Amino acid sequence: MRKDNPRIYVYDNIKELLYEKPFCALLIGNYKTMNSIDRKKIAEKFKKIYKPNNMILCVVGDADFNEIVNFAEKNFGDEKGKVPQLKIKLKNGEKSEKRKGIDQANIVFAFHSPLAEDKKNYAAEVLSCLMGEGLSSRLFQELREKRNLCYAVKSELEISRDYAYSLIYIGAMKENVELIKELILEEFEKVAENFDEKELNLVKEQVIGNYLISMEDSQIQTINLLVSEINGNAETFYDFEKNISAVKLKDVKDLAKKAKEKFSFFVLMPDN
Numbered sequence: 001m002r003k004d005n006p007r008i009y010v011y012d013n014i015k016e017l018l019y020e021k022p023f024c025a026l027l028i029g030n031y032k033t034m035n036s037i038d039r040k041k042i043a044e045k046f047k048k049i050y051k052p053n054n055m056i057l058c059v060v061g062d063a064d065f066n067e068i069v070n071f072a073e074k075n076f077g078d079e080k081g082k083v084p085q086l087k088i089k090l091k092n093g094e095k096s097e098k099r100k101g102i103d104q105a106n107i108v109f110a111f112h113s114p115l116a117e118d119k120k121n122y123a124a125e126v127l128s129c130l131m132g133e134g135l136s137s138r139l140f141q142e143l144r145e146k147r148n149l150c151y152a153v154k155s156e157l158e159i160s161r162d163y164a165y166s167l168i169y170i171g172a173m174k175e176n177v178e179l180i181k182e183l184i185l186e187e188f189e190k191v192a193e194n195f196d197e198k199e200l201n202l203v204k205e206q207v208i209g210n211y212l213i214s215m216e217d218s219q220i221q222t223i224n225l226l227v228s229e230i231n232g233n234a235e236t237f238y239d240f241e242k243n244i245s246a247v248k249l250k251d252v253k254d255l256a257k258k259a260k261e262k263f264s265f266f267v268l269m270p271d272n
Contacts, residue, residue, distance in 0.1 A: 002028065006099070006106040007169065010268050013095070014108040017264035018165055020089035051081030056229050060222045088163050092264045096177075098271035104151065105174040105269045109184050110167035111259040113159060116231035121159050122243045123251035124166055127259075128155045130191065130203045130252070132168045133210070138187050139168060149176045149183075161231040166259070174269040181265060191256035200249050208241050 002008055016024045028034075057072055090112055114120040132139050132155025140153040150172035157166050172180055214220050228237040236243075 006102050006268050007171075010106045010108045010169070010266055011167070013097075013268075014110045014167060014264055014266045017093040017095060017266055018091065018110060018112065019163070020091055023086050023088050023163075047081075049081055049083055051079045052076045053078075053080045054083055056226055058222050058226045058229070058234075060218045060225065090163075092262050094265040096267045096269060098269050100271045102268070102270050104171050105177050105267055107170040107172060107177060107180060107265075107267045108167055109170070109181070109263060109265055110165050111263045113157065113164040113166045113255070115164050116159050116161050119243065119246075120251050120255070121164060123247050123255050124157060124159065124164070125207055125244060126200070126203050126247050127191070127252050127255050128157050128166050129207045129210070130195075130199075131155050131187065134206070136206075138191070139170075139184065142183060142187055143170065143172075143180060147183075149173075149180055159231075160227075177267055177269065185260050188256045188260040192253050192260065195249065195253050195256070197249055200247070200252065204244055204247065207244050211240055211244075 002012070012026055018024065055076065057068070057076075059068055092111075113124040129137070131137055132153050134140070135145075137153065137155070139155075143149045143153060144151070150170050152169065152171035154170075155166065155168045158164060168184065170180060170184075215224075225234050225237050228234045
């Protein structure tokens with residue numbers, strides 16, 4: 001089912017164009033690895049990995065701190081386990097595939113971004129919003145509103161302690177793929193050359209506004225706290241607005257220039 005969903009499929013494949021194996025391998029595995037799993041392997045992996053020092057407990061809401069601490073100490077103990085570390089090697093590449101039975105081309109444009117420990121990752125947040133978040137984003141306006149070249153435009157970020165990338169997903173007719181690619185690169189070049197403080201401040205306000213709205217959902221707040229702690233320190237979660245406000249124009253322009261020069265591109269097109 002995962003492979004059958006074109007949008008998920010292109011998201012999975014762009015990772016193979018951003019990272020060397022085995023890091024880009026899917027967590028879900030493949031037919032061979034899935035069929036090799038038995039109860040013994042699962043139990044051994046659980047005993048080795050699922051230890052308190054590898055876990056984070058996060059609670060959002062009306063809860064008693066002491067009760068939570070007592071619960072954790074009683075139920076999790078203090079056993080230690082070691083998680084194997086993979087060496088991550090970056091790369092870039094381009095690839096296209098054809099598939100029968102789909103109506104549109106599913107396009108992903110992606111590039112490496114600053115890691116979570118680098119304050120410049122907030123410039124990536126701003127650039128992502130500028131390029132593909134919402135109806136006012138540059139690519140939505142250029143590709144959809146002005147030229148009617150596509151149906152969907154959506155930018156996303158994956159920022160962690162060990163790796164980070166930005167991507168833009170576009171759904172379009174297959175005859176528009178090459179032109180869309182050219183226009184994406186042109187738009188990043190425009191940002192690298194002409195982005196100004198006035199537009200920067202508007203995008204910052206949008207990023208912060210979207211963030212505040214999302215924080216009304218306690219589940220999203222929990223996930224963001226967890227991600228912040230996994231990436232180093234949960235306290236950075238509370239500094240998001242300050243860090244976005246501190247983003248410098250040069251950092252956004254430099255990142256846009258980098259995206260134009262070094263990127264990965266994957267497209268799944270209808271075979272008809």
